Amino acid sequence: MTWRDLLCGEPRARDIGRRLTLSGWAGHRRDHGGLVFIDLRDHTGICQLVVNPERAPAAAEEAHRVRAEFVLRAEGELVARAPDAVNPNIPTGEVELQVDTLEIVSRSEPLPFQLDEENVDEVLRLRYRWLDLRTDRMQRNLRISHTIVSAIRRSMEEQGFIDVWTPSMTKGTPEGARDFVVPVRLQPGRFFALAQAPQVFKQLFMIGGIDRYYQIATCWRDEDLRADRQFEFRQLDLELAFPTREDVLDVLERVVRDSFAVVGRTPPELPLRRLSYEEAMSRFGTDKPDLRFGLELEDATGLTRGSEFGVFAGAAEVGFIRVPQAFSRTELADLEETAKEWGAKGLAYLVYDQEGEIRSPIAKFLSEAELEAFRSEPGTTVLFAADERPIVRRVLGGLRTHLARELGLLDPERDELLWVVDFPLFQHDEDTGQWTFVHHPFTAPLPGQEELVESDPGNALSQHYDLVWNGWELGSGSIRIHDSDLQAAIFRTMGLSEEELRAKFGYLLEALRMGAPPHGGFALGLDRFIALLAGEPNIREIIAFPKVSSGGDPLTGAPTELPDELLRELGIQVLRQRD
Numbered sequence: 295m296t297w298r299d300l301l302c303g304e305p306r307a308r309d310i311g312r313r314l315t316l317s318g319w320a321g322h323r324r325d326h327g328g329l330v331f332i333d334l335r336d337h338t339g340i341c342q343l344v345v346n347p348e349r350a351p352a353a354a355e356e357a358h359r360v361r362a363e364f365v366l367r368a369e370g371e372l373v374a375r376a377p378d379a380v381n382p383n384i385p386t387g388e389v390e391l392q393v394d395t396l397e398i399v400s401r402s403e404p405l406p407f408q409l410d411e412e413n414v415d416e417v418l419r420l421r422y423r424w425l426d427l428r429t430d431r432m433q434r435n436l437r438i439s440h441t442i443v444s445a446i447r448r449s450m451e452e453q454g455f456i457d458v459w460t461p462s463m464t465k466g467t468p469e470g471a472r473d474f475v476v477p478v479r480l481q482p483g484r485f486f487a488l489a490q491a492p493q494v495f496k497q498l499f500m501i502g503g504i505d506r507y508y509q510i511a512t513c514w515r516d517e518d519l520r521a522d523r524q525f526e527f528r529q530l531d532l533e534l535a536f537p538t539r540e541d542v543l544d545v546l547e548r549v550v551r552d553s554f555a556v557v558g559r560t561p562p563e564l565p566l567r568r569l570s571y572e573e574a575m576s577r578f579g580t581d582k583p584d585l586r587f588g589l590e591l592e593d594a595t596g597l598t599r600g601s602e603f604g605v606f607a608g609a610a611e612v613g614f615i616r617v618p619q620a621f622s623r624t625e626l627a628d629l630e631e632t633a634k635e636w637g638a639k640g641l642a643y644l645v646y647d648q649e650g651e652i653r654s655p656i657a658k659f660l661s662e663a664e665l666e667a668f669r670s671e672p673g674t675t676v677l678f679a680a681d682e683r684p685i686v687r688r689v690l691g692g693l694r695t696h697l698a699r700e701l702g703l704l705d706p707e708r709d710e711l712l713w714v715v716d717f718p719l720f721q722h723d724e725d726t727g728q729w730t731f732v733h734h735p736f737t738a739p740l741p742g743q744e745e746l747v748e749s750d751p752g753n754a755l756s757q758h759y760d761l762v763w764n765g766w767e768l769g770s771g772s773i774r775i776h777d778s779d780l781q782a783a784i785f786r787t788m789g790l791s792e793e794e795l796r797a798k799f800g801y802l803l804e805a806l807r808m809g810a811p812p813h814g815g816f817a818l819g820l821d822r823f824i825a826l827l828a829g830e831p832n833i834r835e836i837i838a839f840p841k842v843s844s845g846g847d848p849l850t851g852a853p854t855e856l857p858d859e860l861l862r863e864l865g866i867q868v869l870r871q872r873d
């Protein structure tokens with residue numbers, strides 16, 4: 295007894311005349327003048343079964359009972375298809391299995407959706423994920439995902455990194471999200487946090503002499519879910535001892551090159567472009583610029599200082615972009631609504647129509663010098679933002695990417711990867727009024743700026759770098775602080791008392807006092823990277839069992855409530871039941 299001599303996608307003309315057993319799922323079944331045809335499918339493809347009632351009456355009877363997605367085992371002779379029945383679209387299209395015995399191995403209830411159906415509701419797909427996994431799309435995505443992960447592992451190991459495991463259940467790690475927590479039965483009232491990242495552990499590896507660590511690490515972060523965000527996700531996590539910033543970037547560039555190559559995509563030219571945070575923000579209005587198109591931000595603050603147009607004169611900053619399209623009034627009204635979503639109060643514009651004439655309610659207020667500076671080609675609209683600097687950048691940066699999409703300026707064949715470097719070390723936390731980290735508190739300031747950590751935190755730059763691909767942030771990393779005093783200064787600037795500092799990070803400060811080498815590292819968001827390489831818009835498409843945006847899992851029904859007895863054992867009282 296054998297289940298299969300070949301996989302369904304393997305039979306070829308060279309196998310004609312062989313007796314073969316094949317097993318797989320039943321796809322389309324067609325009855326044709328007594329003959330029954332069934333597409334037998336597995337992950338490698340389809341082989342056509344043909345059952346002739348004269349040759350195999352019992353098999354033919356069984357064939358009539360077959361329904362979609364039944365599991366079958368078929369035994370027979372591989373034969374050539376009649377010339378007019380050859381299907382050039384599939385690799386097995388020249389042959390078919392003339393069935394002698396057909397066994398229904400497993401039945402299927404009627405399906406909630408057909409595997410070749412388009413636009414199936416996503417919740418339904420996830421509810422029946424085991425069926426959805428059988429589709430070409432999911433088969434392709436999970437296999438690409440595997441191929442990329444293998445290439446990354448190879449690349450990392452060739453570069454001398456070793457895979458070391460770190461705990462999932464740990465103490466809160468400051469990565470900017472909320473922790474998921476795990477109650478501990480043996481210590482009621484105490485909780486582990488699920489690691490938001492193995493950040494501190496990988497630093498301890500460097501202090502522990504591991505030298506080059508990597509891991510395909512699962513991370514848990516309690517944040518609102520989006521197309522590119524799940525509660526749990528994987529990252530290529532790495533850390534190296536004695537690196538320069540360029541050493542770290544080089545490791546990642548090799549990983550990117552090897553990952554592109556393994557999926558047959560042209561790798562980007564290396565080294566990748568480096569752009570400072572300030573340049574990214576001033577030219578593109580964002581720290582993850584999409585460089586596949588222009589529409590760069592221009593500054594008019596100096597020029598409009600004494601403008602007769604009050605909105606310009608009174609604004610802290612005035613910026614603009616030139617868009618190669620003479621928009622209509624309705625289009626401009628829509629754009630204004632869009633701009634307001636990013637915080638704009640209105641949207642001033644100058645339209646240069648095809649004749650080069652200006653259409654704009656503000657033109658009459660502008661001086662010759664202003665008009666000269668804004669003058670653009672016929673068929674262009676100049677869009678302005680006048681406000682505080684962060685709002686100007688957010689609005690124009692948002693309009694820039696929005697319009698590139700709307701106007702079809704994105705070349706799907708083009709890939710633009712870059713490094714954004716020299717981020718600020720701290721930012722102001724609106725809620726607490728305190729300084730907080732931009733990356734995480736273990737990030738080192740730029741060399742020579744250590745003093746600023748306490749004297750002028752808002753002006754300190756850091757050795758933090760981000761990898762950006764077509765406007766998506768793929769990951770972040772930094773050179774770390776390896777000096778305990780400097781690390782303590784960072785925590786103090788963040789408003790931690792000596793006591794909190796000891797309670798939360800005492801072990802790290804202690805480790806930093808026992809021979810800590812300079813070190814740095816990175817984490818590449820793997821799900822997003824793979825989704826982009828696979829051409830999928832949503833990371834849920836490359837994750838086998840993702841959660842939906844409400845945070846639940848339609849397949850298992852998780853999360854669920856716990857029985858009272860278990861809660862008691864854990865020392866937990868639930869104050870608010872789910873409605």
Ligand code: ASP
Pocket residue numbers: 469490491492493532734770771772815816817
């Ligand atoms: N721990 C950081 C993160 O998960 C990455 C790093 O700095 O290496 O984003």
